[in-house]
Amino acid sequence: MDNTYANRSIHCTVNSCKFHNDKENYCSLESINVQTHEPNPTKVECTDCASFMCKDNCKGCM
Numbered sequence: 861m862d863n864t865y866a867n868r869s870i871h872c873t874v875n876s877c878k879f880h881n882d883k884e885n886y887c888s889l890e891s892i893n894v895q896t897h898e899p900n901p902t903k904v905e906c907t908d909c910a911s912f913m914c915k916d917n918c919k920g921c922m
């Protein structure tokens with residue numbers, strides 16, 4: 861996965877994602893999908909990046 865690109869419109873600190881540009885703390889995708897896992901989202905914790913994919917070597921992911 862080439863994650864050297866830094867999309868400066870998508871700041872991200874999720875180091876375990878295979879699309880994360882670790883050097884610059886940006887997403888390397890052109891766009892992402894954001895979703896909610898709640899029926900009535902009211903807090904930031906209610907939202908998720910649906911484009912997340914665990915790095916091949918990350919631990920603790922399913």
Ligand code: SF4
Binds near residue numbers: 877912
């Ligand atoms: S896909 Fe989502 S979680 Fe992964 S680097 Fe991009 S914004 Fe972050």
